Amino acid sequence: MSEVMVKKKNNTVNKASKREENSFGLQKEKANHIIEVNDLNLWYGSDQALYEVNMDVPEKQVTAIIGPSGCGKSTFLKTLNRMVEMVPVVKTSGSIKYRDQEIFNRKYKQEYLRTKVGMVFQKPNPFPKSVYDNVAYGPRIHGIKKKEILDQIVEKSLKGAAIWDELKDRLHENAYGLSGGQQQRVCIARALAVEPDVILMDEPTSALDPISTAKVEELVQELKEKYSIIIVTHNMQQAARISDKTAFFLNGELIEFADTDHLFQNPQDKRTEDYITGRFG
Numbered sequence: 001m002s003e004v005m006v007k008k009k010n011n012t013v014n015k016a017s018k019r020e021e022n023s024f025g026l027q028k029e030k031a032n033h034i035i036e037v038n039d040l041n042l043w044y045g046s047d048q049a050l051y052e053v054n055m056d057v058p059e060k061q062v063t064a065i066i067g068p069s070g071c072g073k074s075t076f077l078k079t080l081n082r083m084v085e086m087v088p089v090v091k092t093s094g095s096i097k098y099r100d101q102e103i104f105n106r107k108y109k110q111e112y113l114r115t116k117v118g119m120v121f122q123k124p125n126p127f128p129k130s131v132y133d134n135v136a137y138g139p140r141i142h143g144i145k146k147k148e149i150l151d152q153i154v155e156k157s158l159k160g161a162a163i164w165d166e167l168k169d170r171l172h173e174n175a176y177g178l179s180g181g182q183q184q185r186v187c188i189a190r191a192l193a194v195e196p197d198v199i200l201m202d203e204p205t206s207a208l209d210p211i212s213t214a215k216v217e218e219l220v221q222e223l224k225e226k227y228s229i230i231i232v233t234h235n236m237q238q239a240a241r242i243s244d245k246t247a248f249f250l251n252g253e254l255i256e257f258a259d260t261d262h263l264f265q266n267p268q269d270k271r272t273e274d275y276i277t278g279r280f281g
């Protein structure tokens with residue numbers, strides 16, 4: 001069952017076939033794709049950071065992005081909700097469709113996109129506010145004022161981020177007083193509170209100890225029941241443990257994109273093999 005990216009001679013990456021093959025060579029229907037990236041290029045000023053990226057992100061699965069430092073993982077992630085455009089010199093070409101709608105279309109509402117495609121960053125970044133106010137922040141911006149409704153959203157989101165039991169009696173304490181792992185799960189709850197579809201995670205466990213890392217990894221497994229998750233990680237064991245699909249980037253190119261087991265056990269490209277066996281990077 002693989003969806004392997006094959007590099008063509010003309011230096012473009014060929015998108016996987018619309019149907020997938022299982023291990024017996026029989027075809028099965030393709031997974032639904034929540035995001036479709038076609039021929040994406042990105043420049044910071046005159047420096048090109050992404051080259052002809054083609055990738056279909058499956059719905060309600062975990063997609064891991066791996067690759068050496070500087071290969072464009074974070075840039076790619078931040079392009080998916082157009083956050084990268086906060087850098088004024090950024091230019092892009094190509095297409096990204098979220099639920100069949102072109103997000104680069106000038107008429108596409110960025111606020112809507114950021115609500116539907118939420119993001120969790122490397123370092124937990126709670127606001128200097130109470131746990132409750134952190135989680136209620138997004139809904140309040142969207143005009144929800146009623147306390148009973150906000151109470152429900154806060155509870156549901158903290159439960160969704162598997163931290164309600166730990167924090168239900170500390171909702172009005174400042175989030176800065178929490179451990180790093182708790183702060184990160186509050187940030188995940190804050191992302192869930194506006195009811196996203198897709199959650200982008202940029203190395204969400206790199207600042208956490210092993211126990212907090214395990215909790216966030218467990219949470220990612222639970223979240224994929226309801227959300228599509230794209231996670232950048234430096235940690236290949238983590239990618240292998242928690243993701244369904246893995247994409248390997250090198251120097252701004254998507255080299256290989258396949259089922260995680262397939263990519264780690266049977267990489268199709270020598271560069272993927274070299275990277276996952278530690279020969280470079």
Ligand SMILES: Nc1ncnc2c1ncn2[C@@H]1O[C@H](COP(=O)(O)OP(=O)(O)OP(=O)(O)O)[C@@H](O)[C@H]1O
Pocket residue numbers: 044049067068069070071072073074075076087
């Ligand atoms: N704001 C920026 N302005 C100019 N160039 C940038 C900017 N952000 C990233 N780049 C460049 O784009 C390329 C890709 O960077 P990016 O941060 O996406 O890589 P990465 O794979 O996420 O790296 P890491 O694993 O170290 O976080 C690098 O050459 C980097 O220097």
